[in-house]
Amino acid sequence: MKGTFLKDIMNLKGQMLYYAFVIVFFFAVGAITGNIYFYAGVSIFCGVVAPLSAIAYDEKDNWDKFALASGVSRKELAFSRYALGLSLFVPVWALSFVFFAIPSFRTAENLYTVLTFGGLGLAVMDAVLPLVFKLGVEKARTVYIVLVVAVMAFCVGAASLIGLAGGYVPLVACAAALAVGVIGLPVSAAVSLSVYKYKDF
Amino acid sequence: MNNISVRGMTKKFNDFTLGGVSFDVPAGSVVGFIGENGAGKSTTIKGILGLIAPNGGGAYVFGKPAASLSKEDKNRIGAVLGENCLPENLTLKEVSVVMKHIFTAWQDSAFFAFADRFALPRDKKIREFSRGMQQKAALAVALSHGAELLILDEPTSGLDPVARDEILDILYDFMQDERHSVLISSHIVSDLEKLCDYIVFIHGGKIVFAEEKDSLKEKYALFRGSAEELAALGRNAVAAYMRGDFGMSALVYRGEVPAGTPLERAGIEDIMLYYARGERV
Numbered sequence: 001m002k003g004t005f006l007k008d009i010m011n012l013k014g015q016m017l018y019y020a021f022v023i024v025f026f027f028a029v030g031a032i033t034g035n036i037y038f039y040a041g042v043s044i045f046c047g048v049v050a051p052l053s054a055i056a057y058d059e060k061d062n063w064d065k066f067a068l069a070s071g072v073s074r075k076e077l078a079f080s081r082y083a084l085g086l087s088l089f090v091p092v093w094a095l096s097f098v099f100f101a102i103p104s105f106r107t108a109e110n111l112y113t114v115l116t117f118g119g120l121g122l123a124v125m126d127a128v129l130p131l132v133f134k135l136g137v138e139k140a141r142t143v144y145i146v147l148v149v150a151v152m153a154f155c156v157g158a159a160s161l162i163g164l165a166g167g168y169v170p171l172v173a174c175a176a177a178l179a180v181g182v183i184g185l186p187v188s189a190a191v192s193l194s195v196y197k198y199k200d201f
Numbered sequence: 202m203n204n205i206s207v208r209g210m211t212k213k214f215n216d217f218t219l220g221g222v223s224f225d226v227p228a229g230s231v232v233g234f235i236g237e238n239g240a241g242k243s244t245t246i247k248g249i250l251g252l253i254a255p256n257g258g259g260a261y262v263f264g265k266p267a268a269s270l271s272k273e274d275k276n277r278i279g280a281v282l283g284e285n286c287l288p289e290n291l292t293l294k295e296v297s298v299v300m301k302h303i304f305t306a307w308q309d310s311a312f313f314a315f316a317d318r319f320a321l322p323r324d325k326k327i328r329e330f331s332r333g334m335q336q337k338a339a340l341a342v343a344l345s346h347g348a349e350l351l352i353l354d355e356p357t358s359g360l361d362p363v364a365r366d367e368i369l370d371i372l373y374d375f376m377q378d379e380r381h382s383v384l385i386s387s388h389i390v391s392d393l394e395k396l397c398d399y400i401v402f403i404h405g406g407k408i409v410f411a412e413e414k415d416s417l418k419e420k421y422a423l424f425r426g427s428a429e430e431l432a433a434l435g436r437n438a439v440a441a442y443m444r445g446d447f448g449m450s451a452l453v454y455r456g457e458v459p460a461g462t463p464l465e466r467a468g469i470e471d472i473m474l475y476y477a478r479g480e481r482v
């Protein structure tokens with residue numbers, strides 16, 4: 001898996017600068033406006049866009065065929081995409097906690113938001129990767145865009161409702177989002193592996 | 202001892218069926234896998250490498266079923282799979298770093314020696330290489346991890362004659378070790394005629410023949426004459442025939458033709474052409 005992961009990092013190094021710019025930009029927007037949602041949304045984007053780009057390159061380069069013929073297992077190929085997604089998503093998401101260094105950000109609502117988006121970021125990755133493996137990048141791209149937009153819309157709506165509900169509801173909602181994202185990860189990986197196992201290259 | 206044994210491999214697609222393909226690649230030999238585009242060469246090679254799951258039969262590599270080859274087994278195979286399979290955004294230096302983690306016996310020095318021999322720049326991205334350079338880079342990878350078996354799918358396709366000759370030279374060198382063997386597919390038959398010990402011909406998803414190259418030359422010949430002269434040879438003598446503006450031409454079995462009949466030597470390309478396009482008796 002290390003070889004494939006390294007290859008992905010080298011393949012994407014040109015794009016990393018672009019990702020870094022987007023992350024810094026939205027972090028600054030969040031810090032200036034006092035609205036953490038901008039940056040939290042970017043963390044969801046980051047978790048999926050890197051593996052999606054890596055898979056798009058691999059489809060163009062016929063990498064999977066070469067890797068499988070050279071002794072890389074189907075399991076390693078599938079799991080390396082999750083490793084790539086997590087290696088970008090986790091640090092970007094973790095960076096959200098830097099907001100709490102600013103006193104005005106230290107609210108329960110912001111904490112719930114960051115935790116909820118952590119769970120949702122994982123959940124989007126859990127949903128998108130098996131689809132990409134099954135359908136290919138081009139067909140799955142539309143699903144991915146629709147899913148991210150739907151999640152963002154859902155978040156805005158849910159945040160308003162949860163805010164109105166008050167009490168323990170925000171805490172339960174963020175725990176539920178985290179649980180879905182974390183528990184969904186092994187389930188998603190198992191589905192991806194099963195797709196890869198029977199795929200012809 | 203066979204490095205590859207394909208036994209009754211069948212794979213069904215919507216518009217094509219690979220039907221019961223069987224042949225061997227003995228250790229120490231070069232086997233040319235010929236057939237027109239779409240005949241089933243790449244599908245068979247994918248089956249051998251475990252890239253597709255056959256519907257029936259299968260392939261054995263180093264005596265093991267293709268689907269159960271370990272990483273170590275696959276590391277003993279060097280594969281070049283037609284179109285470029287190396288990451289195009291990477292330079293050769295970066296490719297070497299990646300391959301070090303793919304192949305347990307990866308040899309940096311061998312890889313860069315091949316790169317120098319092929320005049321491939323180390324710091325240029327692969328996407329900036331010409332098609333010939335990309336094929337050479339893929340071959341350099343295949344030859345730099347101690348492979349005993351090369352499986353090459355159309356490695357010379359799209360290359361100019363000089364580049365093709367260079368690749369054939371490398372394969373000659375590789376075959377100096379008698380444990381090594383090569384399965385090479387191509388529709389450029391002249392390349393294979395120089396290199397191969399055995400020829401496997403596939404047409405329409407089925408194997409037409411799998412024989413020693415030299416025995417093919419002894420077995421087949423070309424006959425040219427009128428329809429009456431061709432008919433006089435007898436049905437058993439004619440493998441396939443074609444009608445031309447000036448009479449008939451046929452691929453015939455030397456052993457079945459009456460003594461004294463004027464015949465021409467049949468090259469492998471002729472044999473392939475008659476089986477693919479000729480009419481059967």
